[in-house]
Amino acid sequence: MAALPNSPRGSRSQARWRRVRDVPRFVLLVVLAIIFLAPLYWMLTTSFKPEAETISIPVQWVPANPTLENYAEIVNSPDGRLLRWTWNSVFTAAAFTLATLALCVLAAYPLARMRFRGRELWFWFILSSMMVPGIVTLIPSYIMMLNLNWIDTYHALIWPGVANAFGVFLLRQFFLGIPRELQEAARMDGANSLQVLRHVILPLSVPVLVTLGVFSFMGSWNNYVWPLYVATSPDMQTLPVGITSFSQRYVTEYGKLMAGTALAAVPVLVAYLLAQRYLVQGIALTGMKE
Amino acid sequence: MSPATRPNQRRGSLLALNESNPLIPYLFLLPHAVFFLVFVIYPVGYGLYISLHRWNLLEGQQEFVGLLFYRNLFDPSTPQYSFFWKTLLNTAFFTAVSTPLLVGAALGLAILLYRPIFARAVFRAIFFMPGILSVAVMGILWRWMFDNQSGLVNVIREQYFDLPVIQFLTTEWWAWVPIIVGTVWWTIGFNMTLYLAALGGISPTLYEAAEIDGAGPWARFRFITWPLLSPTTLFITVTTVLASFQLFGQSLVITNGGPVRSTQSVIQYITEEAFGNNQLASASAMAFVFGLLMLVFTAIQFRLMVRDMNAEGR
Numbered sequence: 001m002a003a004l005p006n007s008p009r010g011s012r013s014q015a016r017w018r019r020v021r022d023v024p025r026f027v028l029l030v031v032l033a034i035i036f037l038a039p040l041y042w043m044l045t046t047s048f049k050p051e052a053e054t055i056s057i058p059v060q061w062v063p064a065n066p067t068l069e070n071y072a073e074i075v076n077s078p079d080g081r082l083l084r085w086t087w088n089s090v091f092t093a094a095a096f097t098l099a100t101l102a103l104c105v106l107a108a109y110p111l112a113r114m115r116f117r118g119r120e121l122w123f124w125f126i127l128s129s130m131m132v133p134g135i136v137t138l139i140p141s142y143i144m145m146l147n148l149n150w151i152d153t154y155h156a157l158i159w160p161g162v163a164n165a166f167g168v169f170l171l172r173q174f175f176l177g178i179p180r181e182l183q184e185a186a187r188m189d190g191a192n193s194l195q196v197l198r199h200v201i202l203p204l205s206v207p208v209l210v211t212l213g214v215f216s217f218m219g220s221w222n223n224y225v226w227p228l229y230v231a232t233s234p235d236m237q238t239l240p241v242g243i244t245s246f247s248q249r250y251v252t253e254y255g256k257l258m259a260g261t262a263l264a265a266v267p268v269l270v271a272y273l274l275a276q277r278y279l280v281q282g283i284a285l286t287g288m289k290e
Numbered sequence: 291m292s293p294a295t296r297p298n299q300r301r302g303s304l305l306a307l308n309e310s311n312p313l314i315p316y317l318f319l320l321p322h323a324v325f326f327l328v329f330v331i332y333p334v335g336y337g338l339y340i341s342l343h344r345w346n347l348l349e350g351q352q353e354f355v356g357l358l359f360y361r362n363l364f365d366p367s368t369p370q371y372s373f374f375w376k377t378l379l380n381t382a383f384f385t386a387v388s389t390p391l392l393v394g395a396a397l398g399l400a401i402l403l404y405r406p407i408f409a410r411a412v413f414r415a416i417f418f419m420p421g422i423l424s425v426a427v428m429g430i431l432w433r434w435m436f437d438n439q440s441g442l443v444n445v446i447r448e449q450y451f452d453l454p455v456i457q458f459l460t461t462e463w464w465a466w467v468p469i470i471v472g473t474v475w476w477t478i479g480f481n482m483t484l485y486l487a488a489l490g491g492i493s494p495t496l497y498e499a500a501e502i503d504g505a506g507p508w509a510r511f512r513f514i515t516w517p518l519l520s521p522t523t524l525f526i527t528v529t530t531v532l533a534s535f536q537l538f539g540q541s542l543v544i545t546n547g548g549p550v551r552s553t554q555s556v557i558q559y560i561t562e563e564a565f566g567n568n569q570l571a572s573a574s575a576m577a578f579v580f581g582l583l584m585l586v587f588t589a590i591q592f593r594l595m596v597r598d599m600n601a602e603g604r
Contacts (some may be wrong), residue, residue, distance in 0.1 A: 033413055039432065043366075043434075046434070107318065110314075127595075130592065134536070136578060140333040140336035162325055163322050169595075222425065225557070254434060264426070271477075279418075280414070284483060
């Protein structure tokens with residue numbers, strides 16, 4: 001229960017006692033982990049059951065007659081379009097991430113490393129925009145999309161969010177921590193400011209770039225309110241929006257509903273297990289500001 | 291950053307094609323500035339303008355009406371008055387219940403996981419995992435878990451505990467349970483990770499000294515861990531409150547705001563007013579009033595961020 005680290009001293013018997021004392025904590029963690037995994041397990045189990053067995057009582061913890069028919073049906077279904085939605089989400093998130101990184105790097109560099117009139121003012125201006133909740137700009141932005149004829153295009157999904165303030169803030173703080181001597185040395189060797197950015201600043205900023213990249217990708221991937229209104233045609237919906245309309249169609253066909261949900265969730269879960277380290281590091285890094 | 295560390299550069303001409311050109315910093319800023327002004331700053335002003343006119347999707351802008359739509363929100367005879375404040379109260383209720391859970395349980399998980407234990411990284415990965423799912427996936431999952439008839443929760447209640455079925459999704463108050471449970475499951479890992487990082491920053495010698503002085507586990511928590519975590523707790527609480535007030539997808543997918551708007555969030559109501567009722571101006575006015583109310587929390591968050599930035603030393 002208590003948050004005390006083990007003291008480095010201590011005999012072997014003390015160490016064994018500590019191990020025994022850890023047992024209840026371990027059991028508790030296992031129970032919690034099972035509860036956390038239960039909905040995901042139930043999603044997968046349901047998706048492999050024939051429709052009639054999804055609501056069988058008593059509970060079928062393991063499918064008695066496992067089948068892939070739910071998956072076959074939704075992938076082939078004319079109104080499923082899961083692959084299309086996945087592609088829309090992947091393309092949007094990738095383009096959004098690249099654009100965010102490029103814009104934020106270019107803006108954070110002079111804010112951290114150059115002297116010019118209005119630098120502080122502009123930085124604070126960008127920063128203060130973080131106080132505006134998204135709902136305030138939703139309606140005017142929507143009308144702008146209408147006027148630009150961007151409704152149901154990738155433009156609407158990608159561009160409006162790329163100039164975010166958080167990215168500039170995060171990168172500027174990181175760039176400030178890079179020793180100025182490195183930059184001066186490169187200058188002595190005749191590098192111009194773009195070369196300093198490319199050959200001195202960026203190579204040293206890989207961790208923070210990865211962090212911002214992962215956050216941007218996830219932010220776009222999970223974005224919900226905005227794509228719900230600006231990408232409504234079945235071909236332009238992103239995965240979260242598409243899967244919602246899909247869920248309204250298969251509202252009582254739980255096997256197919258869960259197969260569709262699993263197809264939306266599993267690639268993300270796999271990517272998470274591969275890239276988990278960077279994500280946790282990123283949160284720790286940005287949280288460390290605290 | 292002091293002038294002494296940097297030799298005074300000669301200012302070049304505005305037309306110089308080399309590093310002496312004083313416009314160079316602005317050129318770097320330009321691409322971001324264009325998108326920032328067009329898609330972040332301009333919509334704020336445009337939204338204010340919209341809220342002062344009649345406006346609908348078919349005909350666009352109509353006549354100027356001044357503060358009419360703001361006054362409607364304070365006039366008990368309008369539907370906007372009753373629905374806006376009702377859904378705002380719903381959202382406040384959700385925030386008041388979910389925030390203590392999301393802060394307290396996250397701290398509990400972090401403390402359970404902080405000291406080394408077998409498979410610690412696996413546990414940490416599991417507790418964080420739900421957070422990467424999109425809100426649609428999370429909502430569909432929990433709607434199925436709490437389904438009125440065949441949901442796992444009801445089936446387990448019936449089969450193992452012989453309890454009656456609860457119509458979670460369509461009963462007032464009970465409908466909050468899947469939304470809140472789902473939200474805690476979905477977002478707790480984020481707060482836990484922040485707490486784990488903060489716990490890592492507490493020096494072990496403090497605990498050793500306390501142990502020598504005979505402090506028990508509770509005393510060590512109460513007088514070392516808790517006070518040293520208080521900046522983190524404040525930060526996590528403020529961000530969680532703000533995130534909870536943005537409630538939208540969870541209740542949209544799980545209950546669609548029902549039964550009879552009892553779980554409708556204020557954001558869902560604003561979007562309904564805008565895109566369902568085609569009342570863009572009225573919805574814009576609501577968004578501004580909501581944004582102003584949120585300013586209390588965003589201002590605190592902003593101050594915390596600035597304080598950290600200055601503490602980092604420039």
